Amino acid sequence: MDVDLQQLLTSAAEVGARHRATVGNRPVQPVTDRDTLTSALGGDGDLQAGPTPPAEVVRQLVEAAEPGLVGTVGPRFFGFVIGGSSPAATAADILATGWDQCAYNEVLSPAAAAAERAAGSWAKQLLGLPAQASVGFVTGAQAANTVGLAVGRHRVLADVGWDVEREGLFGAPRVAIVASEERHATIDRAARLLGFGTSVIHPVPATSQGAIDVEALGRALDVLAGEPVIVCLQAGNVNTGACDNLSAAIPLARRVGGWVHVDGAFGLWAAASPRTAHLLDGVEAADSWGTDAHKWLNVPYDSGLAFCADAALHAATMSYAASYLTGSGAGSDFVLGDLTPESSRRARGFAVWAALRELGRDGVADLVDRSCALTRRMAARLEAGGATIHNDVVLNQLLVSVGDTAHTDAVIAEVQRDGTCWVGGTTWHGQRLIRVSVSNATTTEDDIDLSADAILRAAAVVGARAPSAT
Numbered sequence: 001m002d003v004d005l006q007q008l009l010t011s012a013a014e015v016g017a018r019h020r021a022t023v024g025n026r027p028v029q030p031v032t033d034r035d036t037l038t039s040a041l042g043g044d045g046d047l048q049a050g051p052t053p054p055a056e057v058v059r060q061l062v063e064a065a066e067p068g069l070v071g072t073v074g075p076r077f078f079g080f081v082i083g084g085s086s087p088a089a090t091a092a093d094i095l096a097t098g099w100d101q102c103a104y105n106e107v108l109s110p111a112a113a114a115a116e117r118a119a120g121s122w123a124k125q126l127l128g129l130p131a132q133a134s135v136g137f138v139t140g141a142q143a144a145n146t147v148g149l150a151v152g153r154h155r156v157l158a159d160v161g162w163d164v165e166r167e168g169l170f171g172a173p174r175v176a177i178v179a180s181e182e183r184h185a186t187i188d189r190a191a192r193l194l195g196f197g198t199s200v201i202h203p204v205p206a207t208s209q210g211a212i213d214v215e216a217l218g219r220a221l222d223v224l225a226g227e228p229v230i231v232c233l234q235a236g237n238v239n240t241g242a243c244d245n246l247s248a249a250i251p252l253a254r255r256v257g258g259w260v261h262v263d264g265a266f267g268l269w270a271a272a273s274p275r276t277a278h279l280l281d282g283v284e285a286a287d288s289w290g291t292d293a294h295k296w297l298n299v300p301y302d303s304g305l306a307f308c309a310d311a312a313l314h315a316a317t318m319s320y321a322a323s324y325l326t327g328s329g330a331g332s333d334f335v336l337g338d339l340t341p342e343s344s345r346r347a348r349g350f351a352v353w354a355a356l357r358e359l360g361r362d363g364v365a366d367l368v369d370r371s372c373a374l375t376r377r378m379a380a381r382l383e384a385g386g387a388t389i390h391n392d393v394v395l396n397q398l399l400v401s402v403g404d405t406a407h408t409d410a411v412i413a414e415v416q417r418d419g420t421c422w423v424g425g426t427t428w429h430g431q432r433l434i435r436v437s438v439s440n441a442t443t444t445e446d447d448i449d450l451s452a453d454a455i456l457r458a459a460a461v462v463g464a465r466a467p468s469a470t
């Protein structure tokens, strides 16, 4: 088959670029359904026997998939914590696909290794992490949290004479994981994947804003003194944006010899702006950190960073050796694959490198500041329209209700149906609320104003439908 690869890749890139150029002008939520999409992709039938020409495959995919794309990369998607995707990072990710490098080690791709070293080093500077820390390029904060807890498991069990890499957890001394009741659910999944189970998690009460209650943490740790302990702290509560008081909490964990992991999926990036860096005071004293590049840094999915202050420990936990591989786990000369749960892996470093090169220090700080300012603007617009704000807007997360919270889910459904913007819901302190997360670099003040109006309009529609609402 004679394939014009250049034309094929160019046309695919053009489709992506067209999507970006128009995403802000289309409804955020697609109007289609599951059966239509399944059938458009042929998922209701058998795979045909013969081949399909590549250009035809791409044509079919674009035609079938486009009606089912959500405008998550656009300026008015405020659900979950979904970043955009910067121009340079997007292009770099297309290059990573074109080059198809396997980022396992230096032999397989000296370029991917160098990009990860550069991007990792810049990220540490921005986030205020120790210069000697190791950086694994993982799929996201779930993976990064799992790596951090795995290295912690290795260290705290080694401290009591147990080699977990060899003996596993059967018969091992019990390890306690101490974490806020407001920890992200990925911490629990990491605990399950690592064989701890969730029953070893000691939930510590949180403040009204969702940061760990430091005095309660102290009391929980006192009870556990002498036992192997991993303390999981959080920078950026997914509902409120609240950050744990790291400078007070980390010394408490140190007192009992605990491992300290910080889940900073989006919140860690607040360290990059002088305006918000104080929320991360003391962050450098932890042992491991997890963050996302695909959220606030606006790198395409999927991309996360797992940092560890002790590079040798990081590699001792994550590496493996095989006779046909070179350099793995040897001395202090780590290979990329010694720091991640994946073995063969996409060269994610190119896109992270590109995002950081594109923005520079000031650009990242500005991205953080602008997102926070836009979140405050949204809060002010909504409040002026009669809404109630339920959190201190310290970062880019906002909790809001309009009218009776019993109708919150109906308001959310109406906002999504309207399509101007997209917001999701959450349950916070027993109430159903609207969650707004501003994480996309392309969002403007006009986008915020249009979206606030759409949310207030939806609340009016729902209110008119349910006149008994107070």
Ligand SMILES: *Cc1c(COP(=O)(O)O)cnc(C)c1O
Pocket: 081, 139, 140, 141, 142, 143, 184, 186, 234, 235, 236, 237, 238, 263, 264, 265, 266, 292, 304
């Ligand atoms: C999003 C998030 C995670 C999980 O990140 P993924 O990118 O989905 O793996 C973990 N912790 C916090 C605080 C988050 O906001």
